[in-house]
Amino acid sequence: MTMPARNPTLEDVAQRARVSTATVSRFVNNAAVVAPDTAERIREAIAETGYIPNMLAGGLASSKSRMVSVLIPHLSDSMFNDTIEAMVEDLSTAGLNVMLGITGVSAERTEQLIRDALSRRVDAVISSGPLNAETRELVRRSPALFIQIWELPADPIGIAVGFSHAAAGRDIARFAVSRGYRRPHLVTADGARAMERRDAFLAEWREIASGEPSLSTVDIPSRFGHARRAFAEMRRLPQMPDVVICGSDYLAMGLVIEAQSAGLRVPDDLAVMGFGNSAIAGEMRPTITTVDVDGRRIAREAIAAITSHQKGTLPDQRLIDVGFRIIARESA
Amino acid sequence: MTMPARNPTLEDVAQRARVSTATVSRFVNNAAVVAPDTAERIREAIAETGYIPNMLAGGLASSKSRMVSVLIPHLSDSMFNDTIEAMVEDLSTAGLNVMLGITGVSAERTEQLIRDALSRRVDAVISSGPLNAETRELVRRSPALFIQIWELPADPIGIAVGFSHAAAGRDIARFAVSRGYRRPHLVTADGARAMERRDAFLAEWREIASGEPSLSTVDIPSRFGHARRAFAEMRRLPQMPDVVICGSDYLAMGLVIEAQSAGLRVPDDLAVMGFGNSAIAGEMRPTITTVDVDGRRIAREAIAAITSHQKGTLPDQRLIDVGFRIIARESA
DNA sequence: CTGAAAGCGCTTACAG
DNA sequence: CTGAAAGCGCTTACAG
Secondary structure (H helix, E strand, O other): OOOOOOOOOHHHHHHHHOOOHHHHHHHHHOHHHOOHHHHHHHHHHHHHHOOOOOHHHHHHHHOOOOEEEEEEOOOOOOOOHHHHHHHHHHHHHOOOEEEEEEOOOOHHHHHHHHHHHHHOOOOEEEEOOOOOHHHHHHHHHOOOEEEEEOOOOOOOOOEEEEOOHHHHHHHHHHHHHHOOOOOEEEEEEOOHHHHHHHHHHHHHHHHHOOOOOEEEEEOOOOOOOHHHHHHHHHHOOOOOOOEEEEOOHHHHHHHHHHHHHOOOOOOOOOEEEOOEOOHHHHHOOOOOEEEEOOHHHHHHHHHHHHHHHHOOOOOOOOEEEOOOEEEOOOOO | OOOOOOOOOHHHHHHHHOOOHHHHHHHHHOHHHOOHHHHHHHHHHHHHHOOOOOHHHHHHHHOOOOEEEEEEOOOOOOOOHHHHHHHHHHHHHOOOEEEEEEOOOOHHHHHHHHHHHHHOOOOEEEEOOOOOHHHHHHHHHOOOEEEEEOOOOOOOOOEEEEOOHHHHHHHHHHHHHHOOOOOEEEEEEOOHHHHHHHHHHHHHHHHHOOOOOEEEEEOOOOOOOHHHHHHHHHHOOOOOOOEEEEOOHHHHHHHHHHHHHOOOOOOOOOEEEOOEOOHHHHHOOOOOEEEEOOHHHHHHHHHHHHHHHHOOOOOOOOEEEOOOEEEOOOOO
């Protein structure tokens, strides 16, 4: 069998199967539309030539790329990992390839990544990164579906799949009060969403309890080791807090370790709460009380929206609230 | 200003700037090759139209996609995260977009993802996933550069950037002996590379020490919580080990926590070693002795190879050994 | 430094 | 169910 040096094309397959390129194209995209014996000849021709469709050409001709851009702030030590992993897997299953971009906290970086995505004519952009006005406009003009995840902005550009961070902050405050804690200390990552939870916590706390909570802010991405500094700050307080509300499970774990190595018992001497319900939260000793967000559901809803968008039907809601649940465990 | 409903094309820009599409194309790809005043007119026309190049068309015409496929086994709790994050960032900086695929341990899944990548005509595939014979052939035929990372196979398909897992296993054994440990217990993730380190450890141990190490195997991806089961297995041993050699820092951290919560002191009653030098290893209490692999360097070398491949010059070496370093800290 | 034109490899109305 | 043909939006030798 002679192999051409170049990649085999639809034309090569068509000649071999003695049909037109149009028929081969139809077979590749939906095998059921061609006659059974034709299909068989094409199948053989594809196997013999080792044909691999050129999606660049296919995408250009059909103006759909079967590609989705996923933009996340960080990869390491991230609360998003479960969501992202589910996203990438489910997108693949749905026949969509994923372009990954890491935005950090930079709106400029996000803009560049969105331009890259649009230049590939992606079917959708799934993003949890920061947007400036220019980027919003860019996205609004584009035919790609824009999906914001992990938050529910008042006026989403396309659709949003997430939950209310304000509601989460409020519920955490109520939980802390119901458990009898009096002196909360908040360790917040320096990001918009974490700040929104913190502010809602403070507002609710002032409403239903007394005394002003103390605060620490840590850099983003919130790392395990940041807990050390936050713990040191707490120790310098005139009165030691009785519960630490952390912006992530990683921080919570770090705080538990710091507290224990300072001889404190968790939760008796100091209670600790996390956020995100990562696998580690349930596996730590003591197990960590945290807030669960269904990352896989976020992924599923986003993909369902893309699928319906591709069929031309707009998703029936622009804001999809997946909610959250406080999971009470040993640490608080 | 009237906006066409469709995306503006090179043609729209060309008309507005009163030049040919060829000139606009040249400007977009290398602004320096057009005359300064022409460049200025084109720049304005691009701004006015909001032109975003269609890389599908560009890639088809030039037969280079400026896109690289990155294939990894897992995202969550992974030792690879630093490498992947560096990879994605550095690729973006180099003007290459990344297509991400998650292979798990499945060679079939890997094959599908490689087919997807080839159908997008990626410039390179960077992979640390498992390959079957068919996939190897697929890749060999393709003009894309194939880069295997995190290992150094005897006969790489394209090039490989990684380190010798056998050498790492051997050096870990020597380290354990030099520290005076007598009864090592190995906790190994159920993956080819971890097994290679384990086997080399065992071979070396038999050579330079006495007594047969005990073993636990945990599922992949190795999770924090697996440590609990491994620790329980150890406790049932006739004689308690004096050092646990873990396949990842995550496992090591889990073991430290288990040991401590069972009242053992680390390292006095039980020493623990990790692998990978994640951020957590240096931040844990006690800090964890581990093996450092320079993930960012792996990313850099891979990208350098792609760059030189694109210039037509083959990389000068097919095997790039980035080595590893044992980092002695408090835990062992 | 610039333009006219062929070509990249597909898809898809249109016609049969 | 199938084919002929136009078209998707670029790039790039070739010529000037």
